[in-house]
Amino acid sequence: MSTTFEQLPHDMTQFNGKESSDSFMIRRQHATNDHCTLFSFKAIILLTAVSLSCSKKASSVHTSFSTFVAPITPRSILSAKTLVKLCLNNEEATEWDDEVRSEVAHALVPVLFPQASSRRHSITAETALKKLLRAKYQRLSSSKGYLEKDKIESKTMDGSGFGSATLLLGTSVMRLRHWYVVATTRHHVSPRDKTPPIPCPFDASILSLLTGGSFDVSNVIPNESEITCSIVNHNNHSDNELLSFVSAMINEHCNYLSMNASLPLPLEGKFRQNPVLKLSLLFSMPVFLTEALLKRYGYSTTKDIFVNSNAPGPVTIRKNSIRFPGSDEKLGQWLLDEDGVHVLPLTNSIENLPFQQREIQEKLAIYASADGSNQFVIGSGPNMGTIIAPRGCLQILESDADATKKTAKKLMKSIWSMKGWQLGYFEVQDAGSQVIVHSLEAEPGDSILDYCAGNGGKTFGIASVLMERGYSAINDDNHAIISEIVAHDVADQRLRQIKGSMSRVGFVEQRDQRLASKISSFYTEQRDHGKNCRCNIRISTSSELESSSSSRKFDIVLVDAPCSSTGVLRRRPSQRWSLTEKEAFETLPELQLNILKEAAKFVKSGGKLVYSTCSLLKQENEDIVSAFEHSDVFQGSFVRWNFNSLESTVKDNSNTTEHHTLTIIPTAVNDGFFIARFKAL
Ligand SMILES: C[S@@+](CC[C@H](N)C(=O)[O-])C[C@H]1O[C@@H](n2cnc3c(N)ncnc32)[C@H](O)[C@@H]1O
Incomplete structure (x- = not known):
């Protein structure tokens, strides 16, 4: 079973919804592609878990979920709020109520860093995420720069600007694509599940973290100098550090998507034949926009437009x-x-x-x-x-x-x-x-x-x-x-x-x-x-x-x-x-x-x-x-x-x-x- 075109909402705000499936039994029966790793498996567990916990309907499964979750202190809930604010698109993060934020915090710690459950209170969501990312992307995180919001145009000239522009592009732009990866991966994981794909409540930056293992990015890791990343309006060094990692990851995704626009996704049958869906998913573009541009410019020029729209400009x-x-x-x-x-x-x-x-x-x-x-x-x-x-x-x-x-x-x-x-x-x-x-x-x-x-x-x-x-x-x-x-x-x-x-x-x-x-x-x-x-x-x-x-x-x-x-x-x-x-x-x-x-x-x-x-x-x-x-x-x-x-x-x-x-x-x-x-x- 796979996601169909009809299931893909025209209104992309639906992807920020907090719906969930009725079950979160996940068994990894077969990988979506050769690049899937344990990391993505954890990501899927987390996404499913958080989707479930964010849902009012989820009370029936919440007990089993809670056994899996380590209790966390108010301090770590607070930190998780900061994390969510930083990592998610601002507009969405502010729409999240406290309950959802704390669920995210609950979910992040034990799932991404299971050892923490044996050392209760000793690790916060940020630390878990940082450690995870540090291990995976240490090489990319050495330099930092600063960016003033809304100045992407002029900042792309320098190392920090380039990284930051890519960060912003990545966090805001890749939402549809990441949703699709998660949704289809979930379906391949649980093919007999009759529920629709999970509209994921996360923005691309979290999804980037979580779906990172789904891509083989080893060949497209950009130069270290290009990964200088920065944080908007944020003086806290450790948060900057965290987002450096996030940026590095998103940078990879962006470069991958814009420079090497092949299709590592399980696009099959109907998807492959439908140019609107294919381009929308590949380039993470709203469906109505893709439809309109295809009609005006045809497939090849629309694709070129999208390639250039997803890469930092000169x-x-x-x-x-x-x-x-x-x-x-x-x-x-x-x-x-x-x-x-x-x-x-x-x-x-x-x-x-x-x-x-x-x-x-x-x-x-x-x-x-x-x-x-x-x-x-x-x-x-x-x-x-x-x-x-x-x-x-x-x-x-x-x-x-x-x-x-x-x-x-x-x-x-x-x-x-x-x-x-x-x-x-x-x-x-x-x-x-x-x-x-x-x-x-x-x-x-x-x-x-x-x-x-x-x-x-x-x-x-x-x-x-x-x-x-x-x-x-x-x-x-x-x-x-x-x-x-x-x-x-x-x-x-x-x-x-x-x-x-x-x-x-x-x-x-x-x-x-x-x-x-x-x-x-x-x-x-x-x-x-x-x-x-x-x-x-x-x-x-x-x-x-x-x-x-x-x-x-x-x-x-x-x-x-x-x-x-x-x-x-x-x-x-x-x-x-x-x-x-x-x-x-x-x-x-x-x-x-x-x-x-x-x-x-x-x-x-x-x-x-x-x-x-x-x-x-x-x-x-x-x-x-x-x-x-x-x-x-x-x-x-x-x-x-x-x-x-x-x-x-x-x-x-x-x-x-x-x-x-x-x-x-x-x-x-x-x-x-x-x-x-x-x-x-
Ligand atoms: C595309 S921007 C202009 C950019 C500008 N020409 C430049 O080169 O930097 C469009 C501008 O139209 C203005 N605007 C919106 N409605 C308007 C109206 N009814 N009459 C005149 N200007 C309007 C907006 O405030 C905005 O500054």
Whole structure:
């Protein structure tokens, strides 16, 4: 008997339930695969036991279970709470009531460390777990680092960040896969058992520990230096130590899953034939998401997307020409000299393309800026691609064989402590996000509304492009070029963040009595020989923008809409499980269409409107574009604005039909995004 597709819940929150089977008679009749060990057997006992003990229905078996469990002190219960909090996804751990936590503690000690039962009170759950892990993963746990929560994007540059990113990816991401291992293993263990698989109440980190023995990871143990792990907001050394081990283990799983996507699971028959289930289980993705992406991209590209979504992403930076007017190469040299960090301009190659079509190079098109000088996207089809080399885009090398000891030491530092960042020479920004900035094709002197400015990632990118090109655009008839950007967002907190970055990025506050007191206005300028190139940024709340809407129109409006983040899942590990079907297919699309229609009224005649997301879902991308194009706002007022396509590599012209939308697929070098462009009549 095995788990069927129908038994796999669409709503993955069910996996956190506390259901259980009626029996916990476990006999290991035959192994699920050659890699099963005693460790996994213990894990299964524990999981079953805890599932049972967490269930109200479990009272009948609880007596026999209790005989197996050593009494524990309040101190160890408390410790177990800490353990659970640390090891489990926070949201879930907080939902657990005390009873469940103490059951976990009860279960952990004797099952994982049976000798403890003869030395009552002498060992806590943490100690048991630590000892177990130490024995198994000692080699991997030697170094540690620290990570601030929510900064995965920027932290993956260094050893600690890489390990931590993987830890977070692992803990949040692999839930479905681990559940499946446990469930199917249990079924193979007890084939005559008629009960459904046990939805396991543990999060992946515990499951990783517990199912570790199910995998043969001996060939995929990463370098010790990559396993430097850290704990978020936790100063207790021993807890850090514990999570180092957890991280090491999860790291193995992640590397294994992302780099070596073969199937060590007992996927048979129905499973193997069902692509939705197969990809969902293999890559631990919600079923509704897998279904939607398969429909849009097909099997091969969806699989590539998932491989990249499960591995830590690269650390990409954007040169800030306001603070660093030199070339990309000069910035690279400066960062090497001053920060000891190797960066290289981003260059992607056809070999890296995540498409089935990668073999058929003649079908590739290159999308570029109007003058062809800045080539940024290479596509396998008319409107789908990945990034090649936008100007100003550099990537920090993760491992550098030539690094001196000094460099290696500096690499362990946080990106925020780099001199280059503190001086505002660069910003951390994914290549795809940079392409969105370039796709506006902003000209010095333009007025631009960044309607969903967030914390200013694109606002500052636009300013950098305008200032880089502005000074050289000044001619004899024109001694001053002034560009203006209005950064708007509904979230005041985000706007405050933009304000906080202004000075580092190179802007000074403008004190102008004529401006309303609440409006924050900043400027940067370059003056030379009577010429003046200037860029103003005004920060505007909704009410301020609304009050000027009748008179104020812009050359360009960017709508970088709130979305499901399905193109950047590796940067937000918990996103795949917190995103609901309703949100992805109803709530967000409705919001996105409303925002786009609302923002469109700020485009001046002849101006441009660009819609972008970091989603890969058709419902948030092409469907929004289509709904917008059928709306009254579009009809008679806007037309599509196609991307410029260079045809240098294209032999089959039929495939390069110009398009006004572009989907950027996540790869090893960039995240996933969508862009649509319109022009006002
Ligand atoms: C994808 S984020 C923007 C990221 C930002 N452009 C950047 O590059 O860093 C989407 C933003 O839209 C904002 N938002 C949500 N609803 C909005 C609305 N109705 N109008 C304007 N902004 C909105 C959110 O507060 C959020 O900051």
